[in-house]
Amino acid sequence: MATEQTPNLAADLERFVKEQASRFGDVISYVPVPLTVGSIVLPPAHTPLPVGDRKTAVVLDEGLAGLEAKLAPYKDEKWMSATSLDIMQQEIHDCQKCALGATRNKLVFGVGNQQSKVLVIGEAPGADEDEQGEPFVGRAGQLLNKMLAAVNFERSDVYIANILKSRPPNNRDPKPEEVAACEPYLWKQILLLQPKLILCLGRVAGTNMLKINESLGKMRGQIYDFHGIQLMVTYHPAALLRNPDWKHGAWEDLKKFRAMFEALG
Numbered sequence: 374m375a376t377e378q379t380p381n382l383a384a385d386l387e388r389f390v391k392e393q394a395s396r397f398g399d400v401i402s403y404v405p406v407p408l409t410v411g412s413i414v415l416p417p418a419h420t421p422l423p424v425g426d427r428k429t430a431v432v433l434d435e436g437l438a439g440l441e442a443k444l445a446p447y448k449d450e451k452w453m454s455a456t457s458l459d460i461m462q463q464e465i466h467d468c469q470k471c472a473l474g475a476t477r478n479k480l481v482f483g484v485g486n487q488q489s490k491v492l493v494i495g496e497a498p499g500a501d502e503d504e505q506g507e508p509f510v511g512r513a514g515q516l517l518n519k520m521l522a523a524v525n526f527e528r529s530d531v532y533i534a535n536i537l538k539s540r541p542p543n544n545r546d547p548k549p550e551e552v553a554a555c556e557p558y559l560w561k562q563i564l565l566l567q568p569k570l571i572l573c574l575g576r577v578a579g580t581n582m583l584k585i586n587e588s589l590g591k592m593r594g595q596i597y598d599f600h601g602i603q604l605m606v607t608y609h610p611a612a613l614l615r616n617p618d619w620k621h622g623a624w625e626d627l628k629k630f631r632a633m634f635e636a637l638g
């Protein structure tokens with residue numbers, strides 16, 4: 374492969390590597406993995422993940438059938454018969470299943486490419502999202518866009534949703550009863566979307582999706598199996614805004630996530 378690269382392609386690759394390193398923010402510096410094309414270090418994001426590196430720590434049922442089973446109690450609710458995300462959004466836009474229905478401005482359903490193999494899951498809408506009805510549109514959202522771009526995803530390439538669809542007052546953590554009321558919606562969205570990869574942003578997203586009581590540190594770096602869908606957990610962009618030193622770890626996670634995406638073929 375190395376000897377087949379034309380000088381122009383090699384220069385393009387080199388530029389690409391540098392761009393990816395700089396797009397993600399000032400704290401990140403590019404750390405090459407030992408994969409080179411001639412003198413060019415390939416973007417690690419394009420490195421297929423060695424099979425031996427794939428750690429399946431938690432297996433939740435066999436594939437999406439397990440998710441369908443979890444939705445069985447809701448089978449008579451109208452939104453359950455939605456055959457598309459757009460229809461489902463119309464069905465639940467005035468949901469009042471939990472107390473947050475009374476205090477929110479707009480329900481934040483989710484946004485993005487409905488054919489995407491990638492689902493990104495955050496915690497809950499903040500003030501900007503509540504105002505606009507779209508996930509990750511505030512400062513954290515701007516950083517999320519940069520994080521995605523750093524590994525060559527446009528925001529519009531992926532689908533983005535949250536554990537909760539309504540804003541908790543003062544951005545407090547979601548309460549268990551709020552998660553219990555709202556998470557079936559996310560499960561149904563997953564069935565409609567059928568992503569191949571899920572990226573959870575932060576501990577709240579990771580622990581609620583996986584139903585485990587782990588620290589973010591323990592979850593990071595693992596590849597979980599969520600009903601047959603590979604799931605990774607990384608830092609929430611809001612945490613990175615507060616702790617810029619963590620960006621380096623996030624960059625490592627995102628490279629691994631991109632490699633998983635490349636490995637899908």
Ligand code: URA
Pocket residue numbers: 495496497498499502507508509510513514535611
């Ligand atoms: N934080 C989240 O977890 N989700 C959003 O949509 C915005 C901020």
